[in-house]
Amino acid sequence: MPMFMPLLEIPRASHDRRLALHPSAWARSFACEDVRPLIVCRGPIRLEAYEVFGEMGMTQVGILLSERDSVVYSQAQAPELRVVPPHRVHRVADYSGATKEERLARIAEIIAIARTHGYNAVFAGYGFMAEDDGFVAAIEGAGIRFLGPCSYTVRAAGLKDEAKRTAIAEGVSVTPGISNVTARVLLAKYPTREMLRNVVASHALTLADEVLGDDSRSLAEVAGAVLWAGYARGVDLLSLDEVVDGVALAAAELLAAHPGSRFRLKAIGGGGGKGQRILAACAPEGDEPLVERARKAAAPAAALAREVLSEVKATGVGDNRNILVELNIEETRHLEIQLIGNGEWSMALGGRDCSLQMHEQKLLEVSVTAEEMAREAQRADPIAAVAIEEDREVLLRMEAESERFARSVKLDSVSTFECIVDRGRHYFMEVNTRIQVEHRVTELCYTLRFHNPNDPSEMFEVDSLVEAMALLSRHGTRMPRPERVPRYAASVEARLNATDAALAPHAGGVVVSWTDPLPHEIRDDQGIGRKNPDTNAFMRYRLAGAYDSNIALIVTPGLSRKDAYERLAESLRHMRIRGNDLNTNHTFHRGLLHWFLARGVMAKATTQFVAAYLAQVGLLQEVLQEVDLSALWTARRNTLAEGAGAAHAVATRAAMDRQVTLVLRPLELLLADPHLASAWISGHRDAFDVRDGRVVWLQNPLDVLADSYEFLRMDAGADDIPAWVIWDHDAALLSAGRDFYRDVSAHTGALAWPALDALLQQDAAPDGWAGPSWERVRASHGGFQLAAPLMGMLALAGDASAFERLGVREDLTLHIPDVLLDPALQRRMRTVLAPPLVGRANEIVSVSGGMYYAQEAPGRPHFVLVGDHVEAGEPLYVIEVMKMFNKVVASFPCTIDAILIGTNGTIVQKGQPLFRVTPDVAIAVDDREADRARRMARTAMLHRGLSP
Numbered sequence: 024m025p026m027f028m029p030l031l032e033i034p035r036a037s038h039d040r041r042l043a044l045h046p047s048a049w050a051r052s053f054a055c056e057d058v059r060p061l062i063v064c065r066g067p068i069r070l071e072a073y074e075v076f077g078e079m080g081m082t083q084v085g086i087l088l089s090e091r092d093s094v095v096y097s098q099a100q101a102p103e104l105r106v107v108p109p110h111r112v113h114r115v116a117d118y119s120g121a122t123k124e125e126r127l128a129r130i131a132e133i134i135a136i137a138r139t140h141g142y143n144a145v146f147a148g149y150g151f152m153a154e155d156d157g158f159v160a161a162i163e164g165a166g167i168r169f170l171g172p173c174s175y176t177v178r179a180a181g182l183k184d185e186a187k188r189t190a191i192a193e194g195v196s197v198t199p200g201i202s203n204v205t206a207r208v209l210l211a212k213y214p215t216r217e218m219l220r221n222v223v224a225s226h227a228l229t230l231a232d233e234v235l236g237d238d239s240r241s242l243a244e245v246a247g248a249v250l251w252a253g254y255a256r257g258v259d260l261l262s263l264d265e266v267v268d269g270v271a272l273a274a275a276e277l278l279a280a281h282p283g284s285r286f287r288l289k290a291i292g293g294g295g296g297k298g299q300r301i302l303a304a305c306a307p308e309g310d311e312p313l314v315e316r317a318r319k320a321a322a323p324a325a326a327l328a329r330e331v332l333s334e335v336k337a338t339g340v341g342d343n344r345n346i347l348v349e350l351n352i353e354e355t356r357h358l359e360i361q362l363i364g365n366g367e368w369s370m371a372l373g374g375r376d377c378s379l380q381m382h383e384q385k386l387l388e389v390s391v392t393a394e395e396m397a398r399e400a401q402r403a404d405p406i407a408a409v410a411i412e413e414d415r416e417v418l419l420r421m422e423a424e425s426e427r428f429a430r431s432v433k434l435d436s437v438s439t440f441e442c443i444v445d446r447g448r449h450y451f452m453e454v455n456t457r458i459q460v461e462h463r464v465t466e467l468c469y470t471l472r473f474h475n476p477n478d479p480s481e482m483f484e485v486d487s488l489v490e491a492m493a494l495l496s497r498h499g500t501r502m503p504r505p506e507r508v509p510r511y512a513a514s515v516e517a518r519l520n521a522t523d524a525a526l527a528p529h530a531g532g533v534v535v536s537w538t539d540p541l542p543h544e545i546r547d548d549q550g551i552g553r554k555n556p557d558t559n560a561f562m563r564y565r566l567a568g569a570y571d572s573n574i575a576l577i578v579t580p581g582l583s584r585k586d587a588y589e590r591l592a593e594s595l596r597h598m599r600i601r602g603n604d605l606n607t608n609h610t611f612h613r614g615l616l617h618w619f620l621a622r623g624v625m626a627k628a629t630t631q632f633v634a635a636y637l638a639q640v641g642l643l644q645e646v647l648q649e650v651d652l653s654a655l656w657t658a659r660r661n662t663l664a665e666g667a668g669a670a671h672a673v674a675t676r677a678a679m680d681r682q683v684t685l686v687l688r689p690l691e692l693l694l695a696d697p698h699l700a701s702a703w704i705s706g707h708r709d710a711f712d713v714r715d716g717r718v719v720w721l722q723n724p725l726d727v728l729a730d731s732y733e734f735l736r737m738d739a740g741a742d743d744i745p746a747w748v749i750w751d752h753d754a755a756l757l758s759a760g761r762d763f764y765r766d767v768s769a770h771t772g773a774l775a776w777p778a779l780d781a782l783l784q785q786d787a788a789p790d791g792w793a794g795p796s797w798e799r800v801r802a803s804h805g806g807f808q809l810a811a812p813l814m815g816m817l818a819l820a821g822d823a824s825a826f827e828r829l830g831v832r833e834d835l836t837l838h839i840p841d842v843l844l845d846p847a848l849q850r851r852m853r854t855v856l857a858p859p860l861v862g863r864a865n866e867i868v869s870v871s872g873g874m875y876y877a878q879e880a881p882g883r884p885h886f887v888l889v890g891d892h893v894e895a896g897e898p899l900y901v902i903e904v905m906k907m908f909n910k911v912v913a914s915f916p917c918t919i920d921a922i923l924i925g926t927n928g929t930i931v932q933k934g935q936p937l938f939r940v941t942p943d944v945a946i947a948v949d950d951r952e953a954d955r956a957r958r959m960a961r962t963a964m965l966h967r968g969l970s971p
Contacts, residue, residue, distance in 0.1 A: 040490055041080040042483060049475045050483040055497045059083040060170060061137050063118060064148030067547035067576055068458065068489075070103035072146050075489045085111045085142055087133065089118050102550035102564060113140065118152055123257070123339035130158050134165045144168035144496065146489075153457035154181045154292070170496045172436040172456040173366075179432040181456035183291040184345050186432075190451045193431050195424045198443065198450040200286070200349030201273045206246040208261055208269035216242065219249050222260060228252035250343075257341035263880075266344045267328040273348045274302055274324040279317035283307035285351040288324065289453075290331045291343060298335040299383055300327040301351055324348075326879065333880040334908045352443055352450065356629055358391060358418075359455075360425040360440040361465040363488070365495055368504040369429035371422035371440075372471075375464050378628040379615065381526050386608070386633060387615060388461040389515045389584060389624075390468045391418055398512070399584070399625055410835040411625060413447050421449055428454070435499065436492050437462075460518075460576065462488045463545060467514035467580040471505040486510065511580035513587040517595065517612045519575045521566045524611070524698065525857035526637065528572045528902075528909070530872030531932050532605035534564045537598075544594040548575035566605075574600075574607060584624045592616045596736055599743065604933075614640065614701035618829075621705040626831040635829065635843035641852025642824040643704075644697035648855075649961035652690060655816065656683065658966045663809060675809070682810035685753040689731045693817060697856065703734060704821040711815060713822040717968045718815035723776050725760045728811045732757070760807040767800065812969055819968040859914065864945070867899065867938040869931045870911055874903040876927045879910070887938070891919045900924075900937065916943040 043054040058081050062072050069086065076084045086107050104112060113136045115129060137145065145162050147153035153171055160174035172180070180186045184202045191197055201207070213219050216235060219242075223230050230252040235245060253260040261269075270288065277286055282305045290298030305313075305320035328346055332338050357380065361372040374391035396415040400408045425440035432454075439455040466488055475481035485491050485505070495502055523529045540546040551564045551574070566574060579594055581587030595613050618636065619626060660679045664672040693700045707730070710722040720727075732738045732749050739754045741747070749757070768774070770791065771782060782789065783804040788797035821827070830838045842848060859870075869875070877885040877900055886898045893899065893913045901908045921939040924931065931937070 038078050038487075040075065040078040040485075040487070043080055045483055047475070047481045047483070049478070049481045050473075053473075053483070053494060053498055053502070054080065055493050056080040056082070058144050058168065058170075058493060058497055059085075059142045060144040060146045060493070061085045061087060061113070061133070061140075061142040062146050062148070063087045063133060063152055064146070064150035065089070065101070065118075066148070066150070066460075066573065067549050068148035068460070069101070070106075070550050071547060072148060072489050073103065073107065075487050076146075076493065079490060079493060081493075083111075083141065085113055085136075085140060087118065087136070088112050088114050089116065102548075102553065102562075105550060105553055118150060122336075123341055126155075126157075126336075130161045134161065134167065137167055138165070142167070144170055144493075146170040146492070147457070149455075149457045149460055154455070156181060168496050170436075170492050171458070172434060172438055176432050176434050176436070176438070177456045180428070180434070180438065180454040182343070182345075183289055183347050183453050185291075186454050187347070187451070189431055190428060193424070193427045195428055195451045196449060198349045198352065198452065199281075200347060201277060202347045202349075203243055203247060203345070204269050204273050204348065205250055205261060205266060205343075205345040206243050207273065208265055209246045209250060210242055211269070212261070212265070213246075214242075216245065219245055222249060223252065226253065226256060226258050226260070228256050228258075250345075254341055254343050259340050261344070263329070263332070263338060263344065263882075266332075266346070267325040270328040270346050270348065271321050271324040275314075275317045275321035277348055277350070278302075278305035278320050279314055281305075281350060282313060282317070287347075287349050287351040288327050288331055289347040289349060290335045290337060291345045291347065292335040292337060297383075298331040300331055302327060302348075329880045329883065330908060330910070338880055338882075352445055356444040356627060357385075357452075358421065358442050358444050358449070359459070360421050360442070361459075361462070361488075362425055362429045362434060362438045362440055363471070363491060363495075363505075364429045364434035364436070365500055365502045365504075366433045366435035367430075367500050369426045369434055370504060370507065371425050372465050372469050372507055374418055374421065375459075375461055376628065377461070378630050379633055380630055381633040381637070384520075385461065385518060386520075386526075387515065387517050387612065388464050389587070390464050390513050392468050392509070392513070393418055393422075394509050395468075395512050395584065403625070404833075406833040407623075407625065407835055410627070414627070417444055417447060417449050424451070436495050437488050458488055458492065460573075461516050463547065463576065463578045464514045464516050467511045467545075467578065468509065470508045470510045472508050473503055473505045476503050484508075511587075512582050513584040514578060514580040515584070515587045515591050516576055516578040517591060517616075518573055518608075519577055519600075519612070520572045520608050521574055521606060522572060522608045522611075523606045523857040524696075525641075525853035526608060526611065526633075527853070527857060528871040528873065529606035529933060530566055530572060532566050533603040534566065534574070534600060534605060535602040536561050537600045541594050541597055543579055543590050545578040546575050547578070551575070563602075577612075585620070588616055588620055588624045592620065596734065599736070599747075610696050610698035610702070614698040614705070617702040617705040621708050622831045623835065625835055626837060627835050629837060629839075631839060631844060632837055634849050635839045637856070638843045638845075638849045638852040639824070639826060639829055640697050640701050641855040643701060643820060643826055644852075644855050646820040646823045646961065647694050647697055647700060649958050650694060650816065650820070650965060651958045651962045652687060652694060654959065654962045655813065655966055655969075656687060658962070659810075659813060659969065662966075678806050679809050681752075682756065684750060685756055686728065686810040686813050688749075688753075689728070689735055689737060690813065690816065692735055692737075693731075699735070700817055700820070701826075703731065703817055704826055706734065707818075711818045713818055713968070716819075716822075716964075718812070718818050719777075720780070720812065720815070721776060723764060723779075724811035724814055725757070725764065725807055727814050729757055729761060731814060760811075763803055763807060767804075815969050816965050819965050823964075864942060865920070865939055866936045867913070867917075867940055869902065869933055869935045869937055871902060871909075871933045873909075873931065875924055875929045875931045875937070876901040876903065876908070877922075877924075878927070879908075887919050887922070889919055889922060893917055893919065893940075902931070917941060918943075 042050055043056055045051050060076055062069055073084055115132055145167055152158045154177055156174045156178040159169050159177050162169045163174055187197055187202045213222055220235050234248050274286055285304045286302045288300045302324055305317045309316050332344055337344050356378045358374050358376055360374050363370050375388050376391050377385045377388045379387040393415055396411050400411040403411055421442055437458055439459050441452045442449045443452050471485040473483055521529050537552050555562055577594055579587055579590040581590055660676060664675045667675040693703055710727050712719045737748050739749055783801055788794050828840050832838055887893055894916050896912050898910050898912050901910050917940040919938055920941055924937050
């Protein structure tokens with residue numbers, strides 16, 4: 024068997040995973056046909072699980088459907104239900120509920136549904152319930168199998184404070200910080216063992232006497248045990264105010280110890296970026312004492328702590344409200360290790376680099392395996408090879424530590440061991456005791472081969488982590504430790520989200536059409552792309568963005584990381600997703616992929632990169648939006664006509680007129696989308712150079728124009744409506760021009776473009792060309808080069824915006840100029856990329872679709888009331904999108920005249936008026952004359968750079 028399978032395509036048909044049909048009796052003993060699972064989650068994993076369970080031979084598979092799937096969004100009914108029989112769909116109000124009481128009621132309801140309908144297993148995917156140890160324990164207590172890590176593992180590894188203590192005990196490198204805030208607060212309130220004993224008695228808590236009387240235990244450990252007893256009893260030993268004040272005290276202590284460093288507040292629940300906030304650094308120097316500076320810097324921590332607890336729904340009575348306060352390592356990479364185990368053995372399945380993220384949300388994820396890095400190091404230059412080998416050594420250490428950790432928490436399913444990496448060091452961050460959204464990235468790199476311990480010739484293979492979860496749940500310790508077999512060398516995943524050009528959520532749009540996946544592409548889209556079985560027509564789908572902005576996960580494998588990137592770039596080039604009020608990050612991904620393809624896919628991306636890259640694209644947009652394409656065309660047309668002399672002016676203008684749509688149509692599309700322009704500039708770096716403000720072509724501009732049509736999927740072979748493809752007369756002209764240059768090259772030899780261009784401009788005919796023939800050749804060359812060089816306008820825009828200042832060093836680290844890390848510039852560039860909605864001067868409208876909240880947490884005062892005066896930067900409301908709370912602040916000072924939205928939890932649409940206000944000053948109106956003058960000046964500059 025070759026090390027890597029030939030990559031032809033990803034089969035689109037369902038697999039047959041029925042071990043009951045395996046020729047080996049030993050393999051047949053691991054069949055799972057008797058498992059009857061109820062799927063309790065949302066998103067692409069729900070459809071994937073339903074299909075995998077069916078492929079495994081399970082004949083009774085049910086789905087829990089919540090109101091957010093179908094009731095709130097009547098047009099967003101879960102598309103996967105198109106393949107689920109109606110009697111296997113069971114409705115609940117919501118999966119987890121908002122309060123502890125509601126969560127307990129929901130758990131009881133789910134258990135009742137399982138019992139009533141004969142389900143003997145529950146699969147919770149990667150939703151809230153998957154990491155709720157109370158939910159898992161209740162399922163286990165009801166005698167129902169849980170297809171995921173057991174409650175012991177979820178509690179020991181899933182809660183961030185417990186996981187950190189386990190990591191320290193196992194010798195795993197951890198991030199500096201404080202992980203027992205609530206225990207510290209309880210000790211400050213009850214500082215002796217006797218006082219803690221009285222707390223236990225007064226609240227009738229169940230706690231073993233030896234815990235309180237064990238002098239070998241520290242007071243902090245005893246306080247932690249008392250708190251856990253309180254959670255079990257469902258009582259609050261600490262108020263919410265006491266907890267958040269304790270967080271502020273812990274933050275002040277750490278800020279004083281690390282002046283100049285920022286800290287991260289992390290709720291012990293959450294995951295996927297939820298329940299985390301960054302606390303600004305304490306000034307390293309100042310007139311005030313350091314302790315006072317730290318105390319002031321920590322002042323926002325209490326409000327941030329309320330936000331994270333609200334986000335993870337930990338504000339109810341008896342909820343565990345512990346928050347970790349950890350050093351925020353700024354120049355960091357985010358890597359995670361895929362784990363699998365059966366409670367006795369554990370195995371790491373390589374890693375995933377998730378550093379390309381923004382707002383704590385992952386955007387592009389790429390596989391990291393020891394096998395591929397060894398291959399890449401062999402073919403890299405010496406400096407890059409050292410850097411790749413350093414990464415490989417870090418990966419091997421993380422894999423070893425993750426396996427030790429997994430054994431210590433008795434991992435009996437799949438989980439993810441997450442770390443941050445700073446050059447050659449790594450720090451444990453958390454464990455996700457569930458399957459990850461990006462699990463396909465690992466699945467495509469490794470197959471699990473299970474051998475019979477008594478007869479190694481007997482074996483079966485598993486290439487789905489969902490299938491592995493079912494097998495481990497059903498057969499437990501009978502499952503032998505598998506062999507991990509390389510499958511594909513690398514894989515990469517792009518998260519296609521409903522966002523605007525600045526990556527802010529843009530929910531509520533309707534998908535009207537979507538091209539089919541390419542053969543090499545996996546598209547996890549919840550079934551959105553499934554056609555009507557009777558008509559084969561695409562069925563419209565409204566994005567239910569108040570819950571989740573994700574539309575699909577686009578995954579491609581490759582024979583190398585570069586190959587995987589190129590295949591993903593081709594999938595996105597081919598993709599057309601269109602709709603009403605539909606905004607996605609589709610073209611952002613195209614720009615990002617081409618940036619790395621042009622500069623090195625082995626580059627060590629950091630979590631800072633996307634924000635810096637987005638700022639650079641915003642600066643590019645500032646240039647592009649000042650271009651008047653019509654004026655640029657007219658200026659070039661007139662200049663070339665004047666240069667041709669009176670005898671040829673008319674003919675020159677006529678020739679230009681025949682090329683107007685050939686050149687301007689692709690240019691208009693590129694100017695309209697800075698992310699596409701970014702991708703084009705990166706993809707054509709070898710085609711041009713800019714010297715002293717002028718474009719120097721290194722490739723034939725006509726070939727670049729033809730490539731641009733292909734890049735935009737407007738080429739003659741594209742299967743699309745006429746408005747989106749090259750027109751016939753333009754295709755004929757482009758084809759004639761390329762044929763002309765092929766013929767010329769055949770006569771002149773394989774000259775590079777600058778040499779060929781210089782030859783074609785000389786008066787004297789070269790050897791082998793007759794004078795009249797040479798003149799016709801020169802005239803044809805001049806005609807074909809009239810309009811195509813206008814594509815160089817993009818090169819000039821890139822130069823004007825200093826697009827190349829972001830780069831990759833020889834050691835594969837990124838060069839990010841400080842200017843692009845400036846928060847003020849990043850904020851301004853986000854408004855350039857996605858200008859604020861222009862409503863009436865006396866209204867404030869919703870920045871996105873989502874769920875509206877008037878306060879930061881239940882029981883807290885509303886941010887604003889009628890009659891309040893609000894300064895710019897003060898909070899107005901919270902919008903929940905993708906299960907995360909986004910605090911929206913006022914962009915100008917004003918007085919609140921009316922609140923136009925009703926209650927908390929109301930679904931709002933982007934642009935919906937929320938407040939009627941009186942601005943302090945009149946809203947400035949753009950000066951059209953000044954704007955036009957700027958456009959003309961920019962256009963003139965570009966024209967000079969394009970001049971022959």
